Structures are given as structure tokens and as C-alpha cells.
Amino acid sequence: MPLRSVSAVAALADALRSRVLSGEIAPGTPLPEQELAAAYGVARPTVREALAVLVHEGLLRRERNRSAHVPDVTISDLDDLMYVRRPLEDLMAQAVAGRRVPEADAALARMAALPSDAPWAEPMAEHMALHQALIEAAGSPRLERLYGVLAAETRLGLVRLRDLYTEREVLVREHRELLDAIADGPVEAARAAVAAHLSHAWGNETHA
Template identity: 75%
Template sequence: MTTLRPVSTVEALAAALRERVLSGEIVPGAALPEQELSARYGVARPTVREALAVLVHEGLLRRERNRSAYVPEVTAEDLADLMYVRRPLEELMAEALAGRRVAEAEAALDRLDGLPPDAPWAAVVAGHMALHEALIVAVGSPRLGRLYGALAAETRLGLVGLRDAYEDRHELAAEHRELLEVIARGPADAAKQAVRDHLRWRES
């Protein structure tokens, strides 16, 4: 029997704010004053403070002295540098997995492709990240996983800007299905090239 863990108020508030950030409702640079959030969600300010701390820890928010937490901006230069760093990590993944199918990644892709048209963009971001993380985990290198995980927050924030580039969610799923197919077929050189092509950041 599976036991469900009760969700605390802090976790519920963090989840609600996370969805708003990753769906682009809270735009980069926007401040999240504790008092306003407390009034909007009907929770105490310490609860707001803890929920914000969760998202700061995840890298989705930034907090500075004497300033409300806010959504950091990911510039075009940031995205270019992010791809520059992600590319060798994902090429290592492609080389290691060439000729193999990764069931967890294919399951994540099916979930992504099965999202309803009105699903929040945050759900698309989560599905996309789950697919890529499943590929990284399948390599079996804890250090590769840690390096890739360090880029997760910026990658998720960068994906927020792509919501207008993929009006048809199935197009995003199709691109990833093609990537998985090339990796599964191999050889390593073809898999690595597919990763390089995939990581060319699409303009919205």
C-alpha cells in the first residue's frame, strides 16, 4: 500500500508560486513582497518566508539584503552561456547511451506529449526537465548528475521564454522523440550531433 505524505502549507504555497514563475505569470524582475503574498493566499508571513526560501534554494527566485525576493532575469547572453556549458555534458550523455533506449525518458516524453492543451506551461517545463534528467541519470555517473543539476534552475527559467515558440505542445514532444530515436539507434557520433542540434536555443 502506498502511503500519501500530507502536503504542508509551506509546500503548497511553494508549489503555487513555482507554477506561476514557470508559467511566466510572474515575470523576470517582478518582486514578491511577503505582505502581499500573505494577504493573497491567506497565510502567515513566516509561512510565506519559508515558501520563498524553498524557491530561492531551487534557484527560481533570488533574494538580496533589504529587497523582496524576485524572479531573476535570464538574458540572451545567459542562455547562450547555458547552452555552452550544457552541450559537453549532454554530449557525454549521448555518447554513453548511444544504442540504448531509456525507459524512464520515454515515459517522461509520453507524459509530456499527453498533457492537455490547457495545461500550464509549468507542467510542460516539468515534463521537459524530467526527460532530460532521466537521460542524465541513466548514464550512471553521480558527478555528471550533480553538474547537470547545478544548471537545472537556469534551464527551467530559460524554458519559460519558449512558451510562445511552441504554441503546439506536440511539436516540442516531437523534437524530443526524434532525439531519443537517434540516441537509441546510435552510433555515438550521430547521437552527439543530435544533441548539438537539439541544444540550439529556439527563438520565440
């Protein structure tokens, strides 16, 4: 396959991913291949491949005889997601307490450096990078794999939080406090900080 075609697929996938994670493409909105091809000036096979990338990532869903669409992450889905995420992140807190995680600090610095008008997808990418870095710092490949299974739903769930964080510095401050609490320890304090962090953001959304 020519490199130009690969680049077109990647560029289209990036553009659609940003629109999905910024909430611009609402859950349930169909994404017909022909319309996307016309809108972006690419061939339908390019659209088909780009959509396949996002389906593989879990950001889109494609059903038989239907256009691809963004799945709707319901309040019930979020409750169940957090039911599973909390014990995983508690294991992380126990393993990482008392240590700084440079990769998480770097993700936070990138988040803080984003312009105030950056699309929601950009701070959320750094948010995901920060939490992923903490999970990886625990040093358990199985924990990483379990956490990775939840990545797509977590990213889609984060779209719902954009109205709770209209001020970017609030998001940055909360994550700085989280990283400091984990680094300062002791273990029980780190575990409590992680639990409070998850309950604050996601609890506000699921009980809104």
C-alpha cells in the same frame, strides 16, 4: 512544527513555482511577503518559508532589504548556459547511444498526455525530467552533479521558449525524434542529434 503548517508551505511553494515557470510572474517582479500572505490567506512566516524554498531551488533571488524576485535570465546568460550544457549532453550522448531510457520515454509519454491548455510549467517539468533521465542513464554521478548545478537556470530559461512552442505536439515530436536517434545510434549519430536538438530550440531563442 505542525503538519498543517508544513503542508501550507509546500502548497504555497508549489503555487508560486508554477507561476514562475509558466512565466506568469515576470523577471524582476517583487514578491512582498505581506501581499502574498493576503493573496493566499496564509501567515507571513508561511510565505517566508515558501519563498526560502524557491530561493534555495534557484527560482527566486533575495537580496538584502529587498523582496524576493524572479531573476532575469538574459540572452547572454542563455548563451553561456548552452556553452556549458552542450559538452555535458554530448558526454551523455556518447554514454547512452544505442540504448532506450525508459524513464525518458515515460516523461515524454506524460508530456504528450497533458491537455492542450495545461500551464507551461507542466510540460516543462516533463521536459526537465526527460533530460535528467538521459543524464542519469549515463551512469556518472559527477556528470549528474554538474548538470544539476544548471537546473535552476535551465528551468528559468525554458520559460522563454513558451512562445516558440505554441503547438504542444511540436515539442513532443522533437523530443520523440531525439530519444529515437539516441536509441538507434550509432554514437556519432546520437551526438549529432543531441547537438542539433539543443541548437534548434535554444538557438532560436538566443538569436531571436
